[in-house]
Amino acid sequence: MKKAFQPLVNQNSKILILGTMPGEKSLELQEYYGNRGNSFWKLLFTLFDQKLPESYSEKKQLLEENNIALWDVLEFCERTGSLDSNIKNEVANDFEAFYEKYPSIKYVFFSSKNASNYYDKYVERRNDLKYTVLPSPSGANASKTFLQKLSEWEAIMEALK
Numbered sequence: 001m002k003k004a005f006q007p008l009v010n011q012n013s014k015i016l017i018l019g020t021m022p023g024e025k026s027l028e029l030q031e032y033y034g035n036r037g038n039s040f041w042k043l044l045f046t047l048f049d050q051k052l053p054e055s056y057s058e059k060k061q062l063l064e065e066n067n068i069a070l071w072d073v074l075e076f077c078e079r080t081g082s083l084d085s086n087i088k089n090e091v092a093n094d095f096e097a098f099y100e101k102y103p104s105i106k107y108v109f110f111s112s113k114n115a116s117n118y119y120d121k122y123v124e125r126r127n128d129l130k131y132t133v134l135p136s137p138s139g140a141n142a143s144k145t146f147l148q149k150l151s152e153w154e155a156i157m158e159a160l161k
Helices: 024-029 040-047 056-065 095-101 113-122 146-153 155-160
Strands: 015-019 068-072 074-078 088-092 107-110 130-133
Touching: 015 113, 015 155, 040 056, 040 146, 040 155, 056 068, 088 113, 107 113, 107 155, 113 130, 146 155
Parallel strands: 015 068, 015 107, 107 130
Antiparallel strands: 074 088
């Protein structure tokens, strides 16, 4: 059974970005979006017009400075490799408790259609939150270029205004 990370969140977080479950490289490094083939961090730092740092602590600092929380829909699952299509026997995180603890969250961005689908399978959408599905930053999502993904990820900046 694979176990997801604790959320990166604080009391000022306004935006929640949800993935499905950390991939093998992320689990090995104990870092969200740790696979270099994943453009998650590059997308975020490009949105904020900042140079992508090497250090994970600097990456987390960008989230905190901009009131962005990061988590995954699933808390546990069985999976061979990193593909969401291999997920079995999944258990969702406790979103009711999460939203109660962090009432400043107003926007939920799914970092893939799969994350949105798992959320809808286990969590009832709330009327007080705005939900948006973004194109997956995974290297496996070759249907869109980086610039096409970036264009859709700009919705995050709109939510911060």
